[in-house]
Amino acid sequence: MDAVHPGSTPTRAPSRVPVSPAGHVVGALVNLVVLYLVNVAPGWQTLPFLTDATPRVLGLVNAALWVSAAAEAVYVVRGTGPVRAAGEVVTTLVGLGATLRVWAVFPFELSEGWHLLVRGLLVVALVGSAIGILVALGRLVGALVGAVARR
Known part of the structure; x- marks a missing residue:
């Protein structure tokens, strides 16, 4: 922990809870x-609120x-580090693409309220993905800069 001088505030790096390998x-x-349940058994067709347009979104969702x-x-x-940060960028980009596809196709048969x-919820997901x-x-750049600085 950083030394604390009178009148100063201790500083700490932002903490991210590490996930164990088992996690x-x-x-x-x-x-x-989820891939098995959607694509094999019981399959997306068993959900009564999904329409015949669902296969048009399955590629990106899968x-x-x-x-x-x-x-x-x-x-x-x-x-950890750049590997984790790069993985987060890629997974979030692909998830954003899937969410945009679901928005465009909207393969749901729902009452107006639903x-x-x-x-x-799709808007929240889109905004959250963009953020x-x-x-x-930012984490990727920070991790790469940190890795270069340690060399």
Whole structure:
């Protein structure tokens, strides 16, 4: 911890709670299970609120799940620094693409109230993804600068 002088405020680096390798394994497995449930059994067709337009979004939704699972697998081995920051940029970009596709196709058959709620949640996801990409890019630059400074 930094030395504290009278009248000064102690400073600390922002803390990020590290995720154990087991947590990353669970994260990867959850993505793979969701892929199985959506694409194999029981399949997206069993959900009564999804329309025949759903296959038009599945490519990007599946890509987001695969990329996230792959990133989690990489984090098991190397879950910090530039690798983690780059993974966050990539996974968030692919997720943003999937969310934009869902917005454009909107493969849901919902009553008007639910329709508006889901659209609102998609807006929140889009804004959150955009912010997340900027934050992850900042972390990536910081991690790269830190790595170069340590050399």
